[in-house]
Amino acid sequence: MNKFGGDWTKIKIEILVNYAKAFLSIMKGRKYYKLLYFDGFAGSGFISKDKKKDVEITVGAARRIIEISDPRPFDIYYFVEKDPKNFKLLKQNTKEAFPEKKIHVIREDCNKKIIDLANYLRDPENKNVRTLAYIDPCGMQVEWRSIESLKGLPLDMWILVPTGLGVNRLLTRNGNISDIWIERLEKFLGLSGKEIEKRFYSKKLEQTLFGEESMKTKERGAIKKSAEIYQERLKEIFKFVSEPYELKNSQNSIMYHLFLTSNNKAAVKIGNDIVKKYNN
Numbered sequence: 001m002n003k004f005g006g007d008w009t010k011i012k013i014e015i016l017v018n019y020a021k022a023f024l025s026i027m028k029g030r031k032y033y034k035l036l037y038f039d040g041f042a043g044s045g046f047i048s049k050d051k052k053k054d055v056e057i058t059v060g061a062a063r064r065i066i067e068i069s070d071p072r073p074f075d076i077y078y079f080v081e082k083d084p085k086n087f088k089l090l091k092q093n094t095k096e097a098f099p100e101k102k103i104h105v106i107r108e109d110c111n112k113k114i115i116d117l118a119n120y121l122r123d124p125e126n127k128n129v130r131t132l133a134y135i136d137p138c139g140m141q142v143e144w145r146s147i148e149s150l151k152g153l154p155l156d157m158w159i160l161v162p163t164g165l166g167v168n169r170l171l172t173r174n175g176n177i178s179d180i181w182i183e184r185l186e187k188f189l190g191l192s193g194k195e196i197e198k199r200f201y202s203k204k205l206e207q208t209l210f211g212e213e214s215m216k217t218k219e220r221g222a223i224k225k226s227a228e229i230y231q232e233r234l235k236e237i238f239k240f241v242s243e244p245y246e247l248k249n250s251q252n253s254i255m256y257h258l259f260l261t262s263n264n265k266a267a268v269k270i271g272n273d274i275v276k277k278y279n280n
């Protein structure tokens with residue numbers, strides 16, 4: 001069972017479920033569409049949070065989505081989970097628990113499966129498939145090239161972006177970032193190291209013992225800035241991107257930003273209404 005999360009763990013699932021119901025409601029009268037739910041980081045099916053005395057169990061997103069039958073269920077469910085233990089539990093909690101449903105549970109890296117999804121949706125044979133995707137990583141596992149592969153496809157996607165817990169932590173104060181971290185940032189943001197430096201650091205000349213030297217300083221507000229950059233990047237791939245839901249820890253620091261992307265204006269309008277409700 002996955003162990004993590006605060007109240008925001010539940011809220012992000014509520015946001016997804018709220019949106020899924022609205023999506024299914026719109027699709028209710030459009031029986032010619034085959035509806036696919038794709039979950040790239042599906043977990044084990046349940047989430048446990050250790051409290052001092054007892055353990056609180058939350059039903060994970062995968063099961064919450066499978067359980068929706070009204071206004072209409074999805075036709076196919078595709079769950080990706082890389083961790084072998086979670087994968088085994090996920091299979092028991094989804095495919096084996098709902099044998100009447102068309103459920104695929106795959107142990108793979110999400111990046112590979114996002115690209116497979118893009119190829120599947122691009123196939124003319126699948127032109128009547130409409131997809132709701134949920135990309136809920138705990139870290140910076142999603143590579144920009146995977147997101148890029150989804151350009152132009154009929155897919156609505158909620159994506160959790162580790163701005164505070166990921167990007168901001170790799171951007172050191174003095175700008176001396178190890179090659180491994182720079183590579184991680186490049187793959188995640190789809191930007192070059194130089195571009196990343198330009199966006200997050202200012203340079204000024206300082207008098208030192210050996211004369212003038214160029215010093216880098218991390219600009220303020222890097223978490224919000226990384227959310228803005230990611231949103232801007234998403235807008236290059238999808239016609240519409242929602243405002244983000246901000247996931248904060250108990251010290252009120254932002255850990256993640258959650259976005260909805262779509263090529264459909266009405267979809268993002270619904271997403272924005274849901275985000276607004278939960279941000280307040």
Ligand SMILES: C[S@@+](CC[C@H](N)C(=O)[O-])C[C@H]1O[C@@H](n2cnc3c(N)ncnc32)[C@H](O)[C@@H]1O
Pocket residue numbers: 002013040041042043044045046047059060061062080081082083086108109110111136137138141
């Ligand atoms: C935040 S949890 C997902 C929780 C889930 N959405 C839920 O509601 O229960 C992230 C999951 O992604 C899995 N994971 C980590 N890296 C992965 C990758 N590269 N591809 C697929 N799954 C991965 C982890 O094992 C973990 O179970």
